[in-house]
Amino acid sequence: MQIICRLSRKIFSKYLIAASVRNMSKCTVAVCQFTATNNKAANLKTVKTLVGQAKEKHAKIAFLPEASDFIASNKKEARELAESINGDLMNDYKLIAKNNSMWLSIGGFHEKVDEDTIYNSHILLDSSGEIKSIYRKIHLFDVAIPEKNIYLRESDLNVGGSQIFPPSGTPAGLMGLAICYDLRFPELAILQTKMGAQILTYPSAFTHSTGEAHWEVLLRARAIENQCYVVAAAQFGKHNPKRTSYGQAMIIDPWGKILAECPKYTGEADTNERIAIADIDLDYLKKVRQEMPVQQHRRNDIYDLSIINCESASIDDDETFKFADKVVPGSTVFLRSKYCYAFTNIRCVVPGRILFELKKA
Numbered sequence: 001m002q003i004i005c006r007l008s009r010k011i012f013s014k015y016l017i018a019a020s021v022r023n024m025s026k027c028t029v030a031v032c033q034f035t036a037t038n039n040k041a042a043n044l045k046t047v048k049t050l051v052g053q054a055k056e057k058h059a060k061i062a063f064l065p066e067a068s069d070f071i072a073s074n075k076k077e078a079r080e081l082a083e084s085i086n087g088d089l090m091n092d093y094k095l096i097a098k099n100n101s102m103w104l105s106i107g108g109f110h111e112k113v114d115e116d117t118i119y120n121s122h123i124l125l126d127s128s129g130e131i132k133s134i135y136r137k138i139h140l141f142d143v144a145i146p147e148k149n150i151y152l153r154e155s156d157l158n159v160g161g162s163q164i165f166p167p168s169g170t171p172a173g174l175m176g177l178a179i180c181y182d183l184r185f186p187e188l189a190i191l192q193t194k195m196g197a198q199i200l201t202y203p204s205a206f207t208h209s210t211g212e213a214h215w216e217v218l219l220r221a222r223a224i225e226n227q228c229y230v231v232a233a234a235q236f237g238k239h240n241p242k243r244t245s246y247g248q249a250m251i252i253d254p255w256g257k258i259l260a261e262c263p264k265y266t267g268e269a270d271t272n273e274r275i276a277i278a279d280i281d282l283d284y285l286k287k288v289r290q291e292m293p294v295q296q297h298r299r300n301d302i303y304d305l306s307i308i309n310c311e312s313a314s315i316d317d318d319e320t321f322k323f324a325d326k327v328v329p330g331s332t333v334f335l336r337s338k339y340c341y342a343f344t345n346i347r348c349v350v351p352g353r354i355l356f357e358l359k360k361a
C-alpha cells in the first residue's frame with residue numbers, strides 16, 4: 001500500500017470540507033416521491049418530470065427513492081430487469097443530470113455485476129453526469145411478519161455491500177449515503193458523522209405498516225442525535241398486488257424539525273408523484289453543533305465505534321494509539337484499517353515521513 005501524505009489528517013479534513021461547500025451556506029435541494037412499477041420506461045419518464053420540477057424550483061440536488069429503476073413483481077423478473085452501472089438506464093440518468101445541471105442521488109439502483117451478484121446501490125451523480133460515489137447497501141431487509149402479510153427477503157435477490165465510505169462533497173455539504181433499512185442501524189449514521197457528514201440520506205421503500213409505526217420517528221432521531229440534515233426520498237402507494245409503500249418523503253433539519261414533506265399513503269390514492277423543497281443551511285448546522293456540542297461529549301476513553309472493514313476508517317483527535325512504548329495522539333493518525341494504522345512522524349528523517357503500526361490479527 002502506497003500513501004503520500006503532505007498534510008496532516010486534520011488539515012486535509014478542513015480543506016475537504018471547505019472545498020465541498022464552495023463557500024456557500026445555503027443550498028436548495030429536492031426530495032422526490034413516486035410509485036415505481038416494473039415498467040422501467042415509465043419510471044424513467046417520472047424521474048425526468050420530477051427532476052425538471054426540481055430545476056424549476058432552483059434545486060441543486062434531486063434525491064430519488066430506493067428502487068427508482070423498478071419494483072418487480074417477483075425475484076425472477078427483478079433479475080431480468082437489473083442492469084450494470086454501465087448499462088443504458090444509468091446512461092439515461094447521467095443525461096438527466098447533465099441536461100438539468102443537477103446532482104442526482106439515485107437512491108436505489110439494482111446494480112447487476114454478474115448473474116449471481118446484484119447490489120442495491122445508492123449512486124451519486126454530479127451535475128455533469130459523472131458518478132461521484134457508489135454505496136452498496138450493507139443491511140439487507142429479511143423480515144417475515146405473517147400477521148401483517150409481510151414476507152420480504154432482500155437477500156434472496158441482493159448481495160450485501162461490505163464497505164462504508166467517507167461522506168461525499170456536494171453543493172449542499174458533505175453527504176453520507178445509506179439506503180432504507182440502514183435507517184434502523186444508528187451506528188452507520190454515527191460513523192458517517194464522525195467522518196464529517198453534514199447530510200444523511202435514507203432513500204427508501206418502507207412498507208406501509210413499518211412506515212406508519214417508525215418512519216418519521218427514526219428519521220428525526222437520526223437527525224437529532226447526529227445534528228445533521230436528513231433527506232429521505234420515498235416510494236409511495238401500490239406498486240403491484242403484493243407491494244405497498246408508505247411515502248412521506250421528507251427533509252429534516254439538525255434540530256429534528258421537518259422542513260418539507262410529501263404525503264403519506266392512506267389508501268385513498270394508489271400513486272403519488274411529488275417533490276418537496278428545502279434549503280440545507282450549513283451556518284444553521286454549525287450553530288446547532290456549537291450550542292450543543294454533542295460530538296465533543298462522546299466518552300472515547302470508555303467506548304469506541306470504528307470501521308473495521310474499510311480502507312480508511314475515521315479517527316477521533318481524542319483517541320490515543322500505542323507505538324512500542326510511546327503514546328500516539330489521534331490528531332497525528334490519518335489512516336486506520338483492520339490491521340494497521342499510520343501516523344505522521346514528529347521528528348522526520350526526511351520531509352513527509354510516516355510510520356505504520358501493524359496490529360495482531
